Amino acid sequence: MAINLESISKEACIKAPKILLLGAEKIGKTSFGCGCHFEDGVKVEEGINDPVVISIKGEEGSDALKVAKFPISKTYEDVMQAIGALHQEDHEYKTAVLDSASALQSIIYDDVCSEFNVDNIRKVKGFRTGEAAVLNRWRALMGGFDALRNDKNMASIVISHIRIHKLKNPEGDDYDVYDLDIEMNDVNEMLKRWADVILFANTKVVINKDGEDSKFSKAKRVGKDITGGQRFLFTQKRPAHPGGGRDPYGQLPYELPLDWAAFEDAVANAIQ
Numbered sequence: 001m002a003i004n005l006e007s008i009s010k011e012a013c014i015k016a017p018k019i020l021l022l023g024a025e026k027i028g029k030t031s032f033g034c035g036c037h038f039e040d041g042v043k044v045e046e047g048i049n050d051p052v053v054i055s056i057k058g059e060e061g062s063d064a065l066k067v068a069k070f071p072i073s074k075t076y077e078d079v080m081q082a083i084g085a086l087h088q089e090d091h092e093y094k095t096a097v098l099d100s101a102s103a104l105q106s107i108i109y110d111d112v113c114s115e116f117n118v119d120n121i122r123k124v125k126g127f128r129t130g131e132a133a134v135l136n137r138w139r140a141l142m143g144g145f146d147a148l149r150n151d152k153n154m155a156s157i158v159i160s161h162i163r164i165h166k167l168k169n170p171e172g173d174d175y176d177v178y179d180l181d182i183e184m185n186d187v188n189e190m191l192k193r194w195a196d197v198i199l200f201a202n203t204k205v206v207i208n209k210d211g212e213d214s215k216f217s218k219a220k221r222v223g224k225d226i227t228g229g230q231r232f233l234f235t236q237k238r239p240a241h242p243g244g245g246r247d248p249y250g251q252l253p254y255e256l257p258l259d260w261a262a263f264e265d266a267v268a269n270a271i272q
Contacts, residue, residue, distance in 0.1 A: 014271060016094070016155040017249065018145060020191055022162050022180050022242070023201025028231050028258050030061030032201065033097040033157040037261040041229070049155070049260055050094035054082045056103035068093060076111040076137060079104065083144035087151060095155045096148055098141075101191065102161040102181040108137045131184065138187050142194045158191065178202075178241040197245030200234040201258050231258035235266075 023029045028036075035049035046065050053062045053069040056079070062069050070082045079098075086096060098104070112121050112133045121130030145156040161181040166174050178200065182188045192198060235252040237243040244250060248270035256262050 014248065016149050016153050017196045017267075018149065018194060019155065019157045019197050019199060020160070020180075020195035021157055021199045021201065022160040022178070024162060024203070027201045027203070029159045029201055030059075030097075030099055031065070032233070032258055032260055032263075033095075033099065033159055034062055034065050034067045035095070035260045036065070038257070038259050045261070049264075050092065051097050051157075052086065052091075052093040052095070053097045053099055054079060055099050056107060058103045059099045061099055062097075073107070076104075076107050079107070079141065080144060083141070083148065086154065087144070087147050093154065095157060096145060097157045098145075098159060100159040100161060104141075105182055105184075105187070108134055111137065131186070134184060135186055135190070138190060142190075158195070160191075175239065177239065180242075192242065195245075197235070197249035197252075198237075198243050199263075200241040200243050201231065202234065202241075203229070203231060232256065233258045233263060 021029055021033060030053075031043070031046070034051045034053065035045075035047050036043050037045040037048060047067040051067050053067060055062055055069060055072050057072055057074045071078075073079045073082065083096070086093065109121055112124070112130055113119060115133065116124045116130065118124055118130070121134060124130030124133065145158075148154040148156060162178045163181040164176050165179055167177045168174050180188050180191065182191070233256040234241065234254060235243055235245065235249070235256065236254045245252065248267060251270040252266050256266055
């Protein structure tokens, strides 16, 4: 394609989203990714976003859902073949769901170790050569999802578990935050930059003190769910967790039910 002044456009275009979803264990990340809708806590619909799931070995969250799914991916090549099939073959799926990035990182490490005949990526000869090979595989994965969006108008949802780590705060004291359960920070940040919207799934918890603090002892602190088991989707960044999105995904309410239909409605309202 020739690039010249006639190729410049001012047209606004909203493409199928690239979604990064992280959340607590068993909170319902896969159900959300697979387009489930709930009423009074009861699932009444599933697959309303026409998903197809790429499940990584060790993740069985979609097994009980009546949605399309590839055979379990046990290697990095399996994952890329699934993305390639979606790109090359005719189908009516609208959303590719990767479940999960946390499980995929081990498979990518194994693939790099196999290529260089080592048992740890840090043993690959050359300064950070193993880490660079890991990054290249993640880039290829994201490039595959980009191709699905550009050529097939497909959304992508990458699901991740969470970990807690200490954030180095240049403006004050360091503090704990939720983040992607991804070991390499370069991969972590690359996924965040790639995504159109970052969503955090969790419950609401308050801390109650059991007893009084004193000079010699501290009160026992107990976390309690204040919503009766409701699950929430947080769309904007806060000190405790990542979030945010590009327009219109940056205009969503901070708090939504963890429900695909509610998310779709919020996006439609933001676009209008």
